Amino acid sequence: MRLLLDTHIWLWRLLDPDRVPPALDVLLRDPETLVYLSPISVWETLVLARKGRLTLNLDPVAWIDMALQRTPTTMVPLTHAIAVRSEQPDGLASNDPADRFLVATALEHDLTLATADTVLIAYPGLPTAS
Secondary structure, eight states, X not given: OEEEEOHHHHHHHHHOGGGSOHHHHHHXXXXXXXXXXXXXXXXXXXXXXXXXXSOOXXXXXHHHHHHHHHXXXXXXXXXXXXXXXXXXXXXXXXXXHHHHHHHHHHHHTTOEEEOOOHHXXXXXXXXXXX
16 A cells, blocks of 8 residues: 555654554554655644644754654655646645645545545545545
8 A cells, every 4th residue: 555644644653653543553554555755744744833733842853854764754746736736626625735735645646645634534536544
């Protein structure tokens, strides 16, 4: 399986692993699962830290460096096609730019989105794992 981590799943794995749904945790631990991370999740983490909605125990840039070393993932490139697709009128019930980019990334790269977000899980045509 090829999983794209939603930002909250990436953060939960690092900061509060017990919050990761058990079935998703099994998938993430499976050596056959390929795990991907979008630069959008790094950006969203830095935004959350700047706004005080996420407390990191290090300087945010140092924390990101540490987090990327601790979680073996493959970076999914952010492309023009993803940017365009993120703004296509498609019925996604989220105006959150990070969510829109993650959905577009999963669809463009044929990835399953690992998420606990019910809005994203309900999006037609988006493969999800939770």
